[in-house]
Amino acid sequence: MKNIVAVTACPTGIAHTYMAADLLRKGAQKLGIHIRVETQGAMGIENQLTPQDIAQADLVLIVSDIEIEQTARFHGKTISTASIESALTDADQVLQDCLPLC
Amino acid sequence: MLIRQAAFYLGRSGLETWQAEKLRKLCTYFHASVSLFNVSQCCRVPLENSLKVMAAGNKPGDFCLLFIEGMDAELAHLVLLDYISEHFKIFQPEQDFNFVQHAGVECFFHLLTAADFTRQAVIDKNTLLREIGGYIKMSADSCPAGELFLLREKHAATVMGPQVALPHIMTELITVPSIILASLPEPLDWHSPRGPVRCIIAAALPKPASVKMIRAFTNLSKKLVDENICRLFVDAPAPLQSAMLAAMLSGQGKNQ
Numbered sequence: 001m002k003n004i005v006a007v008t009a010c011p012t013g014i015a016h017t018y019m020a021a022d023l024l025r026k027g028a029q030k031l032g033i034h035i036r037v038e039t040q041g042a043m044g045i046e047n048q049l050t051p052q053d054i055a056q057a058d059l060v061l062i063v064s065d066i067e068i069e070q071t072a073r074f075h076g077k078t079i080s081t082a083s084i085e086s087a088l089t090d091a092d093q094v095l096q097d098c099l100p101l102c
Numbered sequence: 103m104l105i106r107q108a109a110f111y112l113g114r115s116g117l118e119t120w121q122a123e124k125l126r127k128l129c130t131y132f133h134a135s136v137s138l139f140n141v142s143q144c145c146r147v148p149l150e151n152s153l154k155v156m157a158a159g160n161k162p163g164d165f166c167l168l169f170i171e172g173m174d175a176e177l178a179h180l181v182l183l184d185y186i187s188e189h190f191k192i193f194q195p196e197q198d199f200n201f202v203q204h205a206g207v208e209c210f211f212h213l214l215t216a217a218d219f220t221r222q223a224v225i226d227k228n229t230l231l232r233e234i235g236g237y238i239k240m241s242a243d244s245c246p247a248g249e250l251f252l253l254r255e256k257h258a259a260t261v262m263g264p265q266v267a268l269p270h271i272m273t274e275l276i277t278v279p280s281i282i283l284a285s286l287p288e289p290l291d292w293h294s295p296r297g298p299v300r301c302i303i304a305a306a307l308p309k310p311a312s313v314k315m316i317r318a319f320t321n322l323s324k325k326l327v328d329e330n331i332c333r334l335f336v337d338a339p340a341p342l343q344s345a346m347l348a349a350m351l352s353g354q355g356k357n358q
Contacts (some may be wrong), residue, residue: 012272014305014316015323016258022327042272042316065257085258089295 002102003059004028004095007051008036010063010084013041020063020084021047023091031095040068058102063087063094066094078102103287104134108168109193109342110186117160121189122152128181134172136182139334141346142353144325165193165204165349177234195341204348207279207318212237214284215340228252229304231269234282236308244275246286247306248320259294263332267292268323270305279315282305285340289291300336303347318351325350 010016028035142164235248289298
């Protein structure tokens with residue numbers, strides 16, 4: 001099973017961040033992918049990825065329209081990026097696009 | 103299939119074990135299936151399973167809905183309502199409902215019901231957002247809030263769960279935090295692959311917003327990605343929608 005860690009963030013950080021996170025979780029379940037999603041919203045970082053989560057992940061997926069916090073921890077990992085809108089429109093496709101990179 | 107509902111607030115002790123057990127026992131007298139939906143915690147559990155009821159994370163003051171479905175739902179409703187009214191506070195829509203008090207956040211709240219739209223010609227998303235924007239209090243020299251909502255929507259449409267949109271803006275130009283709840287008589291195209299909407303919860307927050315305010319709105323958005331709560335919300339009458347909205351703002355949520 002592929003293992004992805006994801007970070008979602010948007011400019012306001014009160015709705016789209018959580019919507020995208022929810023859709024990624026649902027999409028991953030459908031596609032048989034193990035995923036952990038960290039949200040960086042107006043409340044700050046929630047469900048923060050642990051160093052162990054990141055180390056064990058095959059890929060880091062960043063779904064954001066803004067610069068995310070704490071990018072240094074992903075150094076050396078394969079990183080894929082997507083816009084919030086693409087995740088809201090078709091989260092399954094965003095995840096499928098990642099799979100060849102894993 | 104007969105369906106009956108009852109809305110109520112839990113008391114100072116929340117929902118105690120002996121109360122859950124008594125409710126379970128009352129359910130056994132009827133064929134109807136009864137479930138408890140704790141709106142504040144966004145959790146629905148069968149009432150006949152008192153362990154699941156206790157695990158729902160009920161807290162003092164939580165807003166709950168009881169769903170009774172079955173041929174003898176009417177009778178079950180009478181009996182359960184009698185018990186609930188004895189131990190909890192029944193939600194009475196005809197009484198003055200204080201949104202701010204129940205939501206726990208200081209804000210301006212305005213409700214636009216389906217009746218407000220029936221007089222109008224066909225409305226579209228842009229017209230509606232401009233109309234909603236008219237209720238938002240802004241600093242004098244700023245552009246109307248409706249235009250800011252439209253700008254935000256261009257970024258990504260704000261459909262949350264089925265038929266519910268949460269257009270939102272956060273800017274220094276807003277002087278009073280505001281929530282406008284609009285219920286439409288017909289679904290409206292929200293230019294989103296997630297489908298049309300019937301309920302619009304427009305939120306306008308000043309920047310910087312207080313932590314309490316941000317927490318309330320993240321509570322709300324996290325709950326609105328739940329399909330079940332959106333369906334219930336869309337089908338609820340306007341006074342019940344207001345109470346559900348206040349509960350979603352104030353409740354931290356079991357899984358949050």
